[in-house]
Amino acid sequence: MHEPHVGAVNRFVEALATERGAPVPYVDPDSGGVGARVLMVLETPSRRGALRSGMVSVDNDDATARNLWLALRDTGTPRSLGLLWNAVPWYVGTERRNAAVTRADEGAGAEVLLRLLALLPEVRVVLPFGRPAGRCVAVVGAELAGRGIAVVASIHPSPNNYAARPHARVEVEGALVRTRGLAGG
Known part of the structure; x- marks a missing residue:
């Protein structure tokens, strides 16, 4: 978890988990880490x-992870191009079930997002999946624009979205293709 390219981010994750008093998952060492452009x-x-x-x-x-894995594969988007994060990076559920995030969670997550971006100097595009992530990113939209970071929004790759919306997979894959183009990948 502390490989050179993800070490700084995962140390940030550990500090955030202590700060929030809630689990915050580490970032994937198969990601681009601090060199991520997305x-x-x-x-x-x-x-x-x-x-x-x-x-x-x-x-x-x-199922969400599987859907996103398939979308990355099917669009030829290398995992090393990006870093996967959560708008509200700490776990808000219980041992038995997930819970919905609140607007207050989203606001706190937006502040954390800016702190994270300070560790990711190569990011050129932020890709929020779904409405809560989109609202969180919108809070810091002016800051992102000022840094020259584009935002490409997409539907969330959840199994519920894929089952209810026939276009969901196409939208997720299209967002990945647009993002890859903007990021130079």
């Missing part, structure tokens, strides 16, 4: 990611 932002850690694997990763054993 920050992909989901909503909040899954129970499995927070309490089992301890990592926010497309390798997690849940």
Whole structure:
């Protein structure tokens, strides 16, 4: 978890977990780490990611991770191009189930997002998946624009979205393709 390219971010994760008094999953060592050009932002850690694997990763054993893994594969987007994060990076559920994030959580997550970006000097694009992540990123939108960071929003790759919206997979994949182009990947 402390490989050179993710060490600084995972030390930040450890400090944040202590600060919040809640689990915050490590970032995936198969990601781009501090060299990532894309920050992909989901909503909040899954129970499995927070309490089992301890990592926010497309390798997690849940349907959202699988959908995103497939989208990366099918669009030819290398995992090393990006870093996967959560708008609310600490776990808000219980041992039995996830809980919905609140607007206050989103606001606190936006502040953390700016702190994270200070560790990611190569980020050129932020890709929020879903409405909560989009609202969190919007809070810091002016700051991102001032840093020359583009925002490409997408629907969340959850199994519920994929089941209810026939276009969901296409939208997620399209956002990844646009993001890759903007990031120079």
